[in-house]
Amino acid sequence: MAQIRIENLRxxxxxxxxxxxxxxxxxxxxFFAMLGPSGCGKxxxxxxxxxxxxxxxxxxxxxxxxxxxxxxxARDIAFVFQLFAxxxxxxxxxxxxxPLKCQGMARREIRERVQETARMLRIEHLLSSKTSKLSGxxxxxxxxxxxxxxxxxxxxxxxxxxxxxxxxxxxxxxxxRDLHDRIKATTVYVTHDQLEAMSMADQIAVMNKGRVExxxxxxxxYDRPASMFVADFIGSPPMNFLRFEGGLRTGxxxxxxxxxxxxxxxxxxxxxxxxxxxxxxxxxxxxxDAGAVxxxxxxxxxxxxxxxxxxxxAYGRVAARLPSSASVRIxxxxxxxxxxxxxxxxxxxxxxxxRTANGEGPRRG
Amino acid sequence: MTAAATRSTAHSIVEASPRTKAFAGGxxxxxxxxxxxxxxxxxATAFKSQSDAIAYPPxxxxxxxxxxxxxxxxxxxxxTPDFIAKLPPPETWYDQLVRKRDMVIAGPSKVxxxxxxxxxxxxxxxxxxxxxxxLAAYAFSRFRIPLADDLLFFILSTRMMPPVAVAIPIYxxxxxxxxxxxxxxxxxLYTAVNVSLAVWxxxxxxxxxxxxxxxxxxxxxxxxxxxxxxVVLPQAVTGIAATAIxxxxxxxxxxxxxxxxxxxxxQTMPPFIPFIIGxxxxxxxxxxAATTLFxxxxxMFTVLLRKHLLRGITFGAVRK
Numbered sequence: 001m002a003q004i005r006i007e008n009l010r011x012x013x014x015x016x017x018x019x020x021x022x023x024x025x026x027x028x029x030x031f032f033a034m035l036g037p038s039g040c041g042k043x044x045x046x047x048x049x050x051x052x053x054x055x056x057x058x059x060x061x062x063x064x065x066x067x068x069x070x071x072x073x074a075r076d077i078a079f080v081f082q083l084f085a086x087x088x089x090x091x092x093x094x095x096x097x098x099p100l101k102c103q104g105m106a107r108r109e110i111r112e113r114v115q116e117t118a119r120m121l122r123i124e125h126l127l128s129s130k131t132s133k134l135s136g137x138x139x140x141x142x143x144x145x146x147x148x149x150x151x152x153x154x155x156x157x158x159x160x161x162x163x164x165x166x167x168x169x170x171x172x173x174x175x176x177r178d179l180h181d182r183i184k185a186t187t188v189y190v191t192h193d194q195l196e197a198m199s200m201a202d203q204i205a206v207m208n209k210g211r212v213e214x215x216x217x218x219x220x221x222y223d224r225p226a227s228m229f230v231a232d233f234i235g236s237p238p239m240n241f242l243r244f245e246g247g248l249r250t251g252x253x254x255x256x257x258x259x260x261x262x263x264x265x266x267x268x269x270x271x272x273x274x275x276x277x278x279x280x281x282x283x284x285x286x287x288x289d290a291g292a293v294x295x296x297x298x299x300x301x302x303x304x305x306x307x308x309x310x311x312x313x314a315y316g317r318v319a320a321r322l323p324s325s326a327s328v329r330i331x332x333x334x335x336x337x338x339x340x341x342x343x344x345x346x347x348x349x350x351x352x353x354x355r356t357a358n359g360e361g362p363r364r365g
Numbered sequence: 366m367t368a369a370a371t372r373s374t375a376h377s378i379v380e381a382s383p384r385t386k387a388f389a390g391g392x393x394x395x396x397x398x399x400x401x402x403x404x405x406x407x408x409a410t411a412f413k414s415q416s417d418a419i420a421y422p423p424x425x426x427x428x429x430x431x432x433x434x435x436x437x438x439x440x441x442x443x444x445t446p447d448f449i450a451k452l453p454p455p456e457t458w459y460d461q462l463v464r465k466r467d468m469v470i471a472g473p474s475k476v477x478x479x480x481x482x483x484x485x486x487x488x489x490x491x492x493x494x495x496x497x498x499x500l501a502a503y504a505f506s507r508f509r510i511p512l513a514d515d516l517l518f519f520i521l522s523t524r525m526m527p528p529v530a531v532a533i534p535i536y537x538x539x540x541x542x543x544x545x546x547x548x549x550x551x552x553x554l555y556t557a558v559n560v561s562l563a564v565w566x567x568x569x570x571x572x573x574x575x576x577x578x579x580x581x582x583x584x585x586x587x588x589x590x591x592x593x594x595x596v597v598l599p600q601a602v603t604g605i606a607a608t609a610i611x612x613x614x615x616x617x618x619x620x621x622x623x624x625x626x627x628x629x630x631x632q633t634m635p636p637f638i639p640f641i642i643g644x645x646x647x648x649x650x651x652x653x654a655a656t657t658l659f660x661x662x663x664x665m666f667t668v669l670l671r672k673h674l675l676r677g678i679t680f681g682a683v684r685k
């Protein structure tokens with residue numbers, strides 16, 4: 001088991017920069033998710049940790065040892081691919097035992113280790129099957145088995161559930177987390193699916209355009225997004241942004257939002273007048289006749305326990321999550337009230353969060 | 366779909382009707398007959414006597430003889446009947462066959478060394494072309510190579526004119542390098558011609574193999590070369606087999622360069638066969654016998670690799 005440290009890691013291909021100087025530490029035994037839209041550099045970062053790609057600049061430390069330019073095989077890490085990459089000319093048992101065979105382990109020992117791994121993954125009955133005959137979930141289990149059998153320092157997973165259908169994905173999420181809790185190996189998990197990251201990870205790094213925007217627990221990332229990108233990327237529907245212009249002073253507990261005053265968490269920094277955005281999660285909006293912001297109901301999406309009501313206001317369209325029992329008529333004019341403690345403020349120019357009692361602002365990687 | 370439902374459908378979109386199938390089958394058989402007939406004629410001619418071989422109208426039914434094969438493998442001299450009568454009785458069946466024509470065997474012909482040349486040059490150049498082609502194709506497929514597209518175009522451009530167009534410069538070059546009429550020279554030449562084909566064909570095949578396979582092997586402890594040998598190659602077998610067949614067919618059949626650059630030592634079968642001269646002109650049964658033997662290795666090689674070849678030709682047509 002190991003701690004992984006990334007220092008100023010940068011990777012560029014010709015003119016295109018895939019990863020831009022990120023620095024962070026993944027603690028021993030952490031389930032660490034790298035989350036971001038496609039092309040944000042998360043897979044490239046993972047491949048550099050694995051040794052499948054060499055960085056243009058920066059360092060990768062495994063347990064304090066600089067492995068930046070070690071070849072993949074010398075790093076003692078395991079990689080699980082999205083396409084599983086099971087060798088089609090080997091059966092399940094041979095696939096799982098392959099990494100041990102590469103190391104030249106004795107055949108009997110290989111057999112024992114393969115058995116043990118298969119037992120852990122509950123695929124003992126499949127050991128002599130052809131990989132082409134397996135279901136998606138079983139293939140993924142075999143791929144995991146191949147990663148686990150060597151007892152590596154860390155697991156790197158590149159969208160391992162991406163090729164599964166939705167139902168299976170949910171099941172495997174549970175299994176993966178359960179497995180991680182049992183073997184406690186440092187795991188770096190790349191995904192573009194926020195639900196996977198939120199449900200499994202201890203720590204999430206949200207990446208955008210080659211940069212780490214925020215690193216934190218799922219709760220931190222969701223409740224106190226460090227930037228408008230994070231706020232927008234995480235949450236479905238995403239956070240609402242209401243634009244306004246104004247200056248801020250430390251200690252203020254309200255802001256001038258157009259022609260009214262809105263109560264916000266205590267502000268912790270001074271700012272000259274600039275375009276700002278008020279960030280509101282849909283579930284922190286209530287309908288109230290006295291609400292400062294007024295608008296016309298545009299539509300409602302029924303989701304079972306809740307419903308998403310979209311309201312056209314003077315500051316843009318706002319999505320609110322209401323109990324499904326609330327009766328809403330399309331076209332009616334209503335007032336919106338926000339949960340003041342949970343509001344976020346962003347500087348539109350930089351896209352970064354402003355420090356308030358609710359959030360300490362940007363903590364970039 | 367239930368059986369009843371299947372029956373009620375008069376025409377399935379995917380399944381051809383029996384009449385269509387019969388028609389298609391007939392067409393294929395007809396095509397096979399048209400292509401195989403000349404080959405059968407050659408095989409038959411090899412067993413004809415000299416006069417039957419050039420008879421007009423052509424003889425379909427004839428008395429078979431091994432004279433063609435005997436003439437192919439031997440050099441004979443004509444003697445007077447008196448001389449032959451004085452000889453001890455013939456030791457073998459082929460001595461007997463030759464003496465009937467008032468001739469005696471003076472020694473073996475050059476067909477065996479020529480055939481060996483063909484085998485060495487054909488398979489040697491095929492092996493080299495496929496070996497180099499595989500390495501180059503793998504590199505082009507997997508690594509970021511500066512000017513890769515230009516290099517690939519350059520490799521392809523060597524095929525844009527018929528090789529014979531450069532025959533004279535190559536002849537002069539070979540004379541300078543003392544490579545004329547050597548097996549090595551011919552192997553190098555055919556390899557150079559085939560390697561471009563091999564690189565392009567194999568690159569297509571290797572592109573289709575997901576790179577995750579070898580990356581998994583790299584992470585699990587293999588070096589790049591081990592991963593290539595133990596993970597990529599087993600999956601590229603189909604492409605390698607198809608490429609090998611194409612390369613072998615070219616180098617095996619090549620005539621123009623063989624005529625130009627070989628005369629003795631390194632002569633291959635194609636320039637040898639047309640000059641099998643009998644008494645008073647072409648010895649057609651011997652030529653036919655040589656042609657039959659010449660076709661055998663290619664047929665064997667193709668049959669051995671046929672499973673791969675069929676997949677190889679359609680490989681990559683449909684993305685899985």
